Each structure stands twice: as structure tokens, then as C-alpha cells.
Amino acid sequence: MKRALSLAAATLMVTCAANAQSYPSESVTLVVPYGPGGASDLAGRALAESARDFLGEPITVVNQAGSGGMTGARDVSRSDPDGYTLLLARVGMALSPAVNANSSVDWDEYTFLSPLEATPMILAVAEDSPYESVEELLESIDSDPGALSYAASGATAIDGFTVQTLLADVDLDPLTAATLVPYRGGGELATALLGGHVDFLAIAAGSLMPHIESGDMRPLMVYSPERMDALPDVPTAEELEYELAGQVIGWSALYGPPDLPDEVVDTWNQVMEQVAEDDGWLSRADDRGSISTIGTLDMATYAEEQYAFYRGLAEEFGYLD
Amino acid sequence: MLNDLLIAFQAVATLENFLIMAAGIWGGVIIGAIPGMTGTMAVTLALPFTFYMQPIPSILLLVALYKGSTYGGSVSAILIKTPGTASAACTTLDGYPLARQGKAGKALNMALYSSCTGDFISNISLIFIAAPLALLALRIGPPEYFMLMVFALTTVAGVSGRSLLLGLVSACMGLLLATVGEDMYGSFRFDLTVDMQSGLAVAPVLIGLFAIPELLKIVVFRNTESHKPMQLGDNKVTRAELRRSLKSMLKGSMIGVVMGAIPGIGPSAAAFSSYGEAQRSSRNRDNFGKGEVEGIAASESANNGCCGSTMIPLLALGVPGDVITGVMLGAFMIHGMTPGPMLFENNLNEVYMLFIGMLFSSVLLFGAGKATMRFFSHIARIPPGLMAPIVLILCLFGIFSISNSMYDVIVLLAMGVFGFFMFLFAIPAAPFLIAFILGPMLEENLRRALAISRGDPSILVSSPITWLFASLAVFVVVITIRQQLKKAKA
Numbered sequence: 001m002k003r004a005l006s007l008a009a010a011t012l013m014v015t016c017a018a019n020a021q022s023y024p025s026e027s028v029t030l031v032v033p034y035g036p037g038g039a040s041d042l043a044g045r046a047l048a049e050s051a052r053d054f055l056g057e058p059i060t061v062v063n064q065a066g067s068g069g070m071t072g073a074r075d076v077s078r079s080d081p082d083g084y085t086l087l088l089a090r091v092g093m094a095l096s097p098a099v100n101a102n103s104s105v106d107w108d109e110y111t112f113l114s115p116l117e118a119t120p121m122i123l124a125v126a127e128d129s130p131y132e133s134v135e136e137l138l139e140s141i142d143s144d145p146g147a148l149s150y151a152a153s154g155a156t157a158i159d160g161f162t163v164q165t166l167l168a169d170v171d172l173d174p175l176t177a178a179t180l181v182p183y184r185g186g187g188e189l190a191t192a193l194l195g196g197h198v199d200f201l202a203i204a205a206g207s208l209m210p211h212i213e214s215g216d217m218r219p220l221m222v223y224s225p226e227r228m229d230a231l232p233d234v235p236t237a238e239e240l241e242y243e244l245a246g247q248v249i250g251w252s253a254l255y256g257p258p259d260l261p262d263e264v265v266d267t268w269n270q271v272m273e274q275v276a277e278d279d280g281w282l283s284r285a286d287d288r289g290s291i292s293t294i295g296t297l298d299m300a301t302y303a304e305e306q307y308a309f310y311r312g313l314a315e316e317f318g319y320l321d
Numbered sequence: 322m323l324n325d326l327l328i329a330f331q332a333v334a335t336l337e338n339f340l341i342m343a344a345g346i347w348g349g350v351i352i353g354a355i356p357g358m359t360g361t362m363a364v365t366l367a368l369p370f371t372f373y374m375q376p377i378p379s380i381l382l383l384v385a386l387y388k389g390s391t392y393g394g395s396v397s398a399i400l401i402k403t404p405g406t407a408s409a410a411c412t413t414l415d416g417y418p419l420a421r422q423g424k425a426g427k428a429l430n431m432a433l434y435s436s437c438t439g440d441f442i443s444n445i446s447l448i449f450i451a452a453p454l455a456l457l458a459l460r461i462g463p464p465e466y467f468m469l470m471v472f473a474l475t476t477v478a479g480v481s482g483r484s485l486l487l488g489l490v491s492a493c494m495g496l497l498l499a500t501v502g503e504d505m506y507g508s509f510r511f512d513l514t515v516d517m518q519s520g521l522a523v524a525p526v527l528i529g530l531f532a533i534p535e536l537l538k539i540v541v542f543r544n545t546e547s548h549k550p551m552q553l554g555d556n557k558v559t560r561a562e563l564r565r566s567l568k569s570m571l572k573g574s575m576i577g578v579v580m581g582a583i584p585g586i587g588p589s590a591a592a593f594s595s596y597g598e599a600q601r602s603s604r605n606r607d608n609f610g611k612g613e614v615e616g617i618a619a620s621e622s623a624n625n626g627c628c629g630s631t632m633i634p635l636l637a638l639g640v641p642g643d644v645i646t647g648v649m650l651g652a653f654m655i656h657g658m659t660p661g662p663m664l665f666e667n668n669l670n671e672v673y674m675l676f677i678g679m680l681f682s683s684v685l686l687f688g689a690g691k692a693t694m695r696f697f698s699h700i701a702r703i704p705p706g707l708m709a710p711i712v713l714i715l716c717l718f719g720i721f722s723i724s725n726s727m728y729d730v731i732v733l734l735a736m737g738v739f740g741f742f743m744f745l746f747a748i749p750a751a752p753f754l755i756a757f758i759l760g761p762m763l764e765e766n767l768r769r770a771l772a773i774s775r776g777d778p779s780i781l782v783s784s785p786i787t788w789l790f791a792s793l794a795v796f797v798v799v800i801t802i803r804q805q806l807k808k809a810k811a
Contacts, residue, residue: 035644042651049372062725063365066519067503074515075726100507104515149773154507181463181772182505182765187641187650191584194638197462197773210639210661287654 023083023263024057032088033072035065038185039206042288043117043252044088050281054274055267061088067104068157070096073255074104081257083264086113089255091158094303098310099156099319107307111260112253112299114272117290119250120224121162122209122234123202124217126193134220134240137200138170141177148199149179151192156319158250159189161310162202162223164317165244166237174317193217204250205289223248230289247309252290253299329673333377333681341378342385342682346689349389350396354697356403356528356712357719360390364648376656377671381678383649388440388628388686391588395432395621396693400425400700401712403532407523408588408627410754411596411620413531414480418612425701426556426694431614432621433690434558435570439622441683442574443581443629447636448676454582454630455637461583463769464781468790469583470763473590473755475797476597480751482610485805488752491743495753498526499760505768516728525720525733526757532716533737534744536709541741556698558614566618569599573619577626582633584642585762588624593755595623601800629679635660636672 032044041063048059064072069092076087087093087110097103123134131137141148152160155175164174172178181198183189190207192198194216202223209230211217219234223245227236238246254272256264275281276294285292314320345367352363363386371379394406399416412432419428446454461469474492481488501511502520512518573595580591599619600609609616632649634640639661641647653660658668665672700708720733740750767781774780782791 035647038647038651042654045369045372045651049369061369064725071516071519071726104518146775154505156507179772179775180506181769183769184505184765185647187647188585191459191634191638191640192462194640195459195462197769210659210663213659214639214662216662284655287657 023261023267024055026084027058027060028055028083029060029062029085030088031072031076031085032061032063033065033069033076033092034090035063035185039119039204039250039288039290040069040088040090040252042284043290046281046284046288047088047116047254047275050275050278050284051271054271054278068092068096068154070104076255077105077109077257079257081111081259081261081264083256083260083267085257087255088116089253091250091306093253093255094306095156095158095161095310098307099314101320107303108300109258110255111258111265112303113256113260113265113268114254114295115293115297115299115302116252116254117285117288118224118293119252119288119290120205120222120228121159121202121248121250122205122212122219122223122231123162123166123200123221124193124208124212124219125200126196127216127218128196129199129218131200131220132218134166134242137220138166138172141167142170142172145173145177146179149181151181151183151189151198151201152203153184153189154182155180156314158248159201159203161313162245162248163200165248165313166202166242168313168316169242169244209289221245225249228289244313251293251306253303325669325673326677329670330677332670333674333677338378338381338678339681339685341374341382342678343685343689345382345385346389346682346685347693349386349391350393350689350693351389352386353390353393353405354396354693355719356397356401356405356532356716357524357723359406359524359723360387360394361644361648362723363387363390364645368648368652371652372655376653376658377674377678379652379656380649380675381682383645383652384628384632384675384679385682385685387645388625388682389689391625391628392433392436392621392686392690394624395436395617396429396697399428399432399617400697401532401708402535403528403712403716406588406624407527407754407758408592408624409620410527410531410589410751411480411592412617414596414610414620414751415613415616418610419614419617420701422612424556424612426698427558427562427614428617429690429694429698430556430558431562431566431617433687433694434563435566435573435618435621436625436690437683437687438570439574439577439624439626440628440686441680442571443578443626444676444679444683445629446578446582447629447632447679451633451637454579454633457579458583458634459638460784460786463766463773464783465786465790466583466585466762466766467770467781468787468794469586470590470759470766472790472794472797473594473597473759474763475794475801476593476755477752478797478801479597479600480610480749480755482749484747485801487746487748491748491750491752492756495756496760496763498753499757500764505765514728516726521732521736521757522723522729523758524723525729526736527754528716528720529733529736530740530743530750530754532712533734534740534750535705536713537737537741538744539706539709562614565605566615569595569603569615569619570622572598572602573622574626577623578630580623581627581630581642584634584640587631587643588627589758590762591623591627592620593759595619597797601797632679636664636675637662639664 034040079085168174394409395412398404398409398412402417404410416428477492576595577591635646641650
């Protein structure tokens with residue numbers, strides 16, 4: 001009996017080892033923790049399309065929305081670290097645990113596989129707005145605190161921090177100087193500005209570019225390390241010397257559950273090297289208005305910096321009290 | 322414009338495009354008919370395939386799936402008292418009684434005629450009055466949304482059945498449950514478990530409330546009646562029935578067109594409002610809820626009436642009004658087209674091709690509906706005692722597949738038990754559902770409006786549109802009270 005057991009155990013170990021060597025031997029599930037059709041969903045699907053040829057197995061995209069992306073993130077973080085369940089991570093995966101003391105997953109409960117893209121944000125007003133520059137907008141806010149309103153997904157969402165950091169940079173109260181009007185999703189946010197229901201907003205470029213191109217919105221500033229190709233005349237927050245606002249940007253990355261085997265990590269390193277050069281991936285990133293960042297930074301370090309940045313802001317703005 | 326349309330017609334009218342749309346409609350009807358599987362899911366599943374297709378066929382496939390599933394929701398609403406999609410909830414109220422009377426075929430036919438009518442009118446509106454409707458949609462800000470939701474909620478009076486009081490109790494419970502989860506400012510309400518932070522999804526609540534109590538009734542009451550198969554017998558919609566439903570059908574289509582064009586409202590609210598309106602103005606008022614074809618006409622014309630016009634904010638403004646148009650936005654972008662005002666300048670030809678394709682799809686919907694009906698109506702002959710466990714399994718799988726989570730399945734079962742107790746106390750389920758679906762929109766827009774006005778409630782009646790909806794709501798409430806008083810006297 002004992003011998004049979006040890007034999008079985010040995011066989012099991014051998015099969016496990018054999019399986020591990022042949023990663024991937026079946027399709028990989030990529031969890032997108034937001035609803036279909038949004039920027040993160042498109043990024044996930046574009047990655048799945050480009051990576052599958054290099055991976056040799058199909059990648060299935062599954063949308064698992066809820067709690068600002070944390071439901072899907074939690075499920076991936078708690079799943080088996082076998083490399084068959086991965087996460088399309090967004091800035092929210094570093095931001096949520098930084099601003100929410102009861103966050104269900106911490107910023108580092110993952111294996112950081114690769115950065116994917118940076119998605120610039122744009123500060124914009126409606127075409128008939130009296131404000132021609134960021135300074136004019138801020139002056140008006142200063143003259144009657146609380147009178148101007150802005151649309152965002154939430155106070156502690158990335159598109160709320162775009163405005164709050166800007167207010168903090170000019171020593172206005174980040175929470176009350178402008179009135180937050182929460183909406184759900186990029187489409188609703190853009191509509192609120194188009195319809196004149198709010199005075200300004202600063203959200204992902206992808207949701208605003210069509211309206212800027214058609215002349216219905218006026219961009220005042222971009223949150224991006226460099227000026228956007230499509231908007232060569234619009235200054236970045238960094239150029240205008242807004243210290244905190246200059247550090248806010250949206251991004252996507254590829255995460256897995258903690259303690260992924262080295263083999264899986266190595267495989268994905270190779271795959272991502274090839275995706276970084278893939279024409280399909282690069283042109284789809286262009287279409288979405290984002291910049292591919294694969295291979296340009298160390299994801300673990302970057303995630304930690306992002307967490308520390310938003311943690312600092314959350315303490316300063318009083319979200320953790 | 323007509324010349325451009327003709328050129329587009331030539332480009333669209335290929336066998337390949339027809340097959341794609343027919344497959345989309347057919348697949349949509351079947352997916353929509355399965356409780357728990359929704360149009361959103363169909364469209365999402367099809368999105369990766371469209372990466373490899375031409376731009377216009379790929380959008381047409383998504384549109385076809387959407388239309389098919391919106392009609393398909395009525396099939397299960399009528400046959401097994403489980404709306405396949407939330408927008409078919411009002412169809413259940415009259416469709417299922419008709420099926421029990423052996424008139425399943427009649428109900429299905431009426432649903433199909435109304436769906437196609439709503440669909441066609443919606444497409445025509447998309448083609449000819451997209452611009453003014455888009456401008457109207459932009460004017461609808463938080464105060465206008467709020468008043469519109471107040472008006473839509475007055476439908477509760479119509480679907481309360483015998484007791485208005487119990488209907489209001491039901492609606493209040495629906496509003497309360499709608500508050501579960503994270504609110505718009507990021508605070509958590511009733512988050513007893515981590516899963517509850519994301520709130521209760523519509524699909525499991527809807528299906529739990531309608532399907533599970535039916536099963537429990539059979540088990541608990543050992544109802545022998547329910548073991549008898551339904552007769553198919555009366556299949557055709559008579560000309561007289563069609564004539565008396567025509568007004569509600571057209572009115573429902575218009576309600577669907579307008580509500581569909583406003584981002585974020587969607588077919589459920591349109592169907593509720595249309596049903597409520599039909600019931601108020603119909604001569605057959607008292608027969609509503611007992612198997613009135615006019616009720617089906619009102620609800621189904623309104624939910625399909627949204628299908629075309631929901632593309633208006635997407636195409637004209639580049640703003641997706643719901644998840645489905647959100648996926649379509651993604652499909653446009655993947656093919657290098659950006660919906661919005663520029664689309665009509667840069668891709669006018671493609672826009673016209675899309676329009677023509679959508680008109681075709683109304684016809685295809687009719688064909689697919691007729692073809693599947695013969696097959697579906699046999700379901701009515703399965704005795705409920707046998708049907709119930711099948712429905713339960715379908716529901717469990719359908720709900721689990723939406724988000725791959727056991728949490729939704731638990732919500733489904735809990736709502737089922739809750740629904741059974743509501744049945745025991747004779748509390749109607751429809752008001753609960755209407756309040757549950759409209760609740761978040763009501764609350765969020767009230768809070769948005771008050772944030773913008775810095776707490777001044779007068780913003781809620783600050784524009785002509787708010788006056789319109791507010792007076793409509795007051796009108797309905799007054800009428801309802803008068804009817805109640807009359808009833809009390811009699």
C-alpha cells in the first residue's frame with residue numbers, strides 16, 4: 001500500500017513537472033475587471049489577439065466587472081497560480097488599495113508580468129465655455145469655490161484625482177473648490193460635458209478625442225509625459241509645472257496571481273517581447289489613443305511607485321480618516 | 322440623400338451580409354429566449370469574431386444579435402413566465418396568462434408583430450430624425466432624468482393588480498434593494514459580504530423573482546392543474562385584436578424611440594412606461610394582467626423601439642448609451658472608425674450602408690421570429706411540472722455564465738425564496754422589479770442634480786422638460802387616486 005502510494009505520488013510529481021514544462025497546454029483566460037466596450041476591455045482584447053500567435057494557445061477574454069474593477073482583480077489574485085488565469089490590470093489595481101482601507105486585494109497581491117500601455121488623460125471644457133486656459137479655469141474656481149462642477153467616475157477614481165491634484169497644486173481645497181458630480185463610465189462623462197450639465201472634466205483621452213476633433217470640446221491640458229501627437233498645441237501638466245497633476249496618468253498592465261512559476265513568467269516575458277513589436281498591437285494602441293509601454297519599465301517597481309503616490313494623495317486629501 | 326442610400330443599398334445587398342444578419346438575428350432570438358443569457362452577452366461573445374470581418378458586416382452582426390435577443394426575451398416571458406431579458410418583464414404580465422389559456426401562439430405572434438413594428442419605426446427614426454433626437458438627448462441632464470424616472474415609476478400603479486397599497490409596498494422594497502452595494506460617491510451600503518459591495522445584478526434578481534416562485538408553487542402546493550399540458554389551439558392574432566392594439570403599438574414604438582435615444586435609459590424603462598401608458602388609456606384596461614394582447618403590444622413595441630434609436634447617441638454624438646452600444650463603439654474603433662459627428666463626414670457611405678442593413682434586419686427579424694415560433698410554441702405543451710426543473714437548471718447555468726460567480730447564483734435563489742413569500746402575501750412582483758431597475762437611475766440623478774445646484778431642490782423643476790415630466794407624473798397620480806376612490810365607492 002505504502003509503495004503504491006509513493007508510486008502514485010511520484011507519478012503525480014512527474015506529470016506535474018511534464019505539464020509545467022509544456023505551458024501553455026490549453027487556452028489562457030484573461031480577466032478584464034471592467035465591462036465590455038470600454039478602454040480596458042479593448043486593451044484586453046487587443047492583447048489577446050496579438051499575444052495568442054506568440055503564445056501558441058488561444059486567449060479567452062472574460063469581463064468580470066464590479067466594485068471599480070476590484071471584483072475581477074480579487075478573483076484572479078485568489079486563483080490557482082498555474083498561468084491559466086491572468087488579469088488585465090489598470091491603474092485602479094494600485095489606486096483602490098491606496099485610497100480604500102478595506103480594499104479586498106492589496107496592490108502587491110499579484111505577479112507583475114508586464115506593463116502594457118499608458119493612456120493619457122485630457123482636461124477639457126465645452127466649446128462654448130468662457131475658459132481658454134487652465135489658469136482662467138482655476139481663477140474662476142478660486143473666485144467662487146464650489147460653484148463650478150466637474151464630472152468624474154468617483155472621488156477616488158483616477159478621473160477624480162486628475163482634477164483634485166490640479167486643485168491641490170494651486171493650493172485650493174481638492175475636495176470642495178470644485179463640485180464633483182459622479183457618473184458611470186466614459187460615455188456618460190463625455191455626455192455630461194457635451195450637454196452643458198457640468199463645467200469641465202479631466203478623463204481618458206479615448207473618450208474625448210472624437211468630441212475634440214469635431215470641435216464640441218476644447219482641450220486645456222493633457223496628463224501625459226509628452227504632448228499628444230494628435231494635440232500638438234495642448235500643453236502637458238508637467239510643462240505647466242503642476243507637480244501632482246503632472247504625475248497622474250492612466251495605464252494598463254498584465255498581472256497574474258501571486259507566485260506564478262518561473263516557467264510561466266519566462267514564457268510571458270518572451271511573448272511580450274514579441275507583442276511589443278507586433279504591428280497589430282501597435283496600430284490598435286494608436287487607434288485607442290494610447291502608447292504601448294511594453295518593455296519600457298519594470299512593472300513591480302512602477303506599481304509600487306503608483307501605490308505610494310496615491311497613498312500619499314489619499315492621506316493628504318483625508319480619504320483615509 | 323436618396324441617391325446615396327441607393328448606392329449603399331447595392332453595397333449592402335449581398336448574400337454574405339444577409340447570411341450574417343440572419344445568423345445574428347436567429348442566434349439573438351435563441352440567446353434572448355434563454356433566461357439569464359442576455360443581448361449584452363451575445364454581443365460581447367461575438368465581438369472578437371468581428372475583428373476579422375469587414376467593418377459594416379461586423380456592426381450589422383452586433384445589431385442583429387441585439388434586435389434578436391430583445392425579441393427573444395419575450396418568448397420565455399410568454400411561455401415559461403421568465404423574462405429572458407429585463408425589458409420583457411411587462412410582457413410576462415399578459416403573455417403568460419394567455420399561454421395558460423392555451424393562446425401561446427397568439428401571444429407570441431403579437432409579440433413578434435409589435436417587436437417588428439417598433440423595430441422598423443425605430444430604424445426609420447434613426448435614419449431621418451437622428452440629429453434632432455440627439456440634440457434632445459443632450460438636453461436631458463440630471464434634473465430631467467430624475468423627473469423622467471419619477472414618471473416611469475408611476476407605471477407601478479398600473480401593474481399593482483388588485484391592491485395599490487401592496488403594489489407600493491412591493492415598489493418600496495425594490496427601491497430599497499436597489500441601494501445595495503457601492504454608491505456613486507464610493508461608500509458601501511448593506512455590504513454584508515465582500516461580494517455585496519458590487520450590489521445585486523438585475524438578471525439574477527429578475528429571474529429569481531419570476532421563475533423560482535413558479536417552481537416552488539408546484540412543489541409546495543402539489544398543484545395537479547399544473548401537470549396538464551397547455552393547449553396550443555388559438556394561434557392567430559385576429560384583425561380586431563390587431564386593430565385595437567394598433568394605438569398602443571404605435572405609441573409604444575414612439576416611447577421606445579425617444580427613450581432609446583436618451584443615453585442610459587434603455588429598453589426596460591421604455592417597456593414599463595409604454596405598458597403603464599397603454600393600460601391607462603386603453604378601453605380594455607380591466608383585462609390588463611389577465612391576458613390582454615394589447616399589453617404585449619405595448620411592452621414589446623417599446624423595447625424593440627429602442628433598438629434602432631439607441632444607435633442615435635452612438636452615431637451622432639459618439640456616446641454609447643448602454644453596454645451594448647459600448648461594445649459597438651469598440652467594434653467601430655477596432656475598424657478605425659470613430660462614431661460621432663465626424664463619422665457622417667468621414668464615413669458617410671458606411672453610415673448609409675449601416676442604415677440599409679438595419680432596415681433589412683427588421684424584415685429578417687420577422688422571418689426568424691416566425692420560423693422559431695413553431696419550434697418554441699411546442700414548449701408550451703410540456704407540462705409545467707416537468708418544465709419547472711428544466712427552467713431552474715437553465716436559470717442556474719445562465720446566471721452563472723454571466724459573470725462566472727456563485728454569488729449571482731445565491732442572489733438568484735435568495736430572490737426566488739423572497740419572491741415566493743411575496744406571492745404568499747399576494748404582493749405583486751412587477752412593481753418590485755420596476756423600482757429595482759429604475760431605482761439607481763432615480764437616486765443617482767437626484768444626487769447629481771443636487772450636487773450641481775449645491776443642495777437647492779428647485780433645480781428639479783428648472784426647465785421645460787422637467788415641467789413636462791413632472792406634470793405627466795402628477796397627472797397619472799391624480800388619475801390613479803380617482804380610480805381608486807371610484808373603486809372604493811363601488
